[in-house]
Amino acid sequence: MAEPELEAGGKKKSKMMLIIIVAVLVLGGGGAGAYFFLFAADDTVNTDNLDGAMPLAEIEQSSGTALYVGMPRPFQFNAPGVTRERLVQIEVQLMVRGPENEERAKRHIPMIEGTLLRVFSTANADDLVTEAGKTELRSKSTAQVRQVMNDLEKSPVVEEVLFTGFVIQ
Incomplete structure (x- = not known):
């Protein structure tokens, strides 16, 4: 058994x-x-200049090492939409190449924050819900920050604006 x-x-x-x-x-x-x-x-690196950003080749790449400069606090703003207004919170980091560009970016964080707020204030909530809208906002942010840094430092300094956190309610 x-x-x-x-x-x-x-x-x-x-x-x-x-x-x-x-x-x-x-x-x-x-x-x-x-x-x-x-x-x-x-x-492959796409250096087509479709959004007015400076080509990547113009960024000083003293050491070629990618470094990330975090913004001190997330950006929070209201985005108007067709049906309703939404609250958006975006955490941002800047990708730079080399310690010299890292120091330059840190020195101008208030100006960068102001530029990003200006770009974010033009965002539409209906666009931010889509992936294409987020990508467009990120590319506009990159172009504007690079333009401001080019005016201040005679070099774009920032290679990419990265959204490390994105919440929309």
Whole structure:
């Protein structure tokens, strides 16, 4: 009588082990696929000047190391929309190349904040809900910040304005 119970227990263990192995393989394959899809190396740099930003080649790249300058606080503003007004909060970091540009960006943070607020104040809530609207706002922000830094430092200094947090209610 003990033998059938043992067989049933052994079958349950082997089925459970099989399920665990299949789950690990599926999750591992999915994770690897997501990694290669999301983080695939794209060595091409688009320097087309469609939004008025200065070409990347004009940024001083003394060491070529990407450094990130965080804004001291997130930007919060109301964005008007067709149906209703929405509250938006955006956390921003600036990507610069080299320690010299990092210091230049830090020195002009108040001016950069003012420029970003001016750009954000023109945003429409209906556009910010879409990915295309967020991308357009980011490219406008990059172009304006680079223009202001070029006027102040005779160099664009900032390579990219990055949205590290984006909440819309």
